[in-house]
Amino acid sequence: MEIQFVAGFGPISREPGPALDFWSGDLGIGFHELAPDYHHADDLAGTKAFAIWPLAQAAESTFGTPEWPADRPVPQAWIEFELASPDAVAAGAEELRGRGLEILSGPKTEPWGQTTARFLSPEGLLVGLSHLPSFHDEG
Template identity: 60%
Template sequence: MEISFVAGFGPITRDGDAARAFWGAGLGITLEEPAPGYLTNDDLDGVKAFALWPLSQAADSTFGSAQWPADVPVPQAWVEFDVATVGAVADAVAELTAAGHRVLKEATEEPWGQTTSRLLSPEGLLVGVTFTPWMH
């Protein structure tokens, strides 16, 4: 697998108001809200996207339910590594599966046009291997 760049990073939030107060008001990161509860900054130097992602939305995008499964450790943050093509996402899933990693979500095109797959790192990060067309 060849990673092109880090597409985004951020905490997975459980308390949206507390998260907004810390990351927005506390650290001074300007946050936009393109979807209810999803706060993002796509102009922060050093990363393509920094976003506060509610746990319920991460669960829905990964498992199709707003509830995080009880048998999967709850992640503290997310990071997405972008690859060169949509096909490279599926190739990465096959490579990760062959190496014995538990893939939580196979390569899937999201409603917003990004193709994603997801797994948990040993440290508990929700890791995406993605193709984000508008970032290429």
């Protein structure tokens, strides 16, 4: 697996209001709202995306339900590593499965066109392998 870059990073918040107050108000990061309570900064130097991801949305994207499973550590942050193609995401997920990691979701194509596979790190960080076509010079 060849990671090309960090596609995005950010906190996972149980309560988006206080999180936005801290990250935007206290730290001055400029966000725009891509979905209800999903605040995204795509012009922060050093990353393609920095976003406050509500826990319910992370659970929905990972498990298909807005409730995080009680038998899993609740992540406080997420990080996605960008790969070269959707096929590379699938191969990366298989490589990690072969090493004994549990892939929680994917590889799958999200409604916005991003291919993802997600798993938890030993620290409980929600980690994704991803490919978002707009991050690449494709065509």
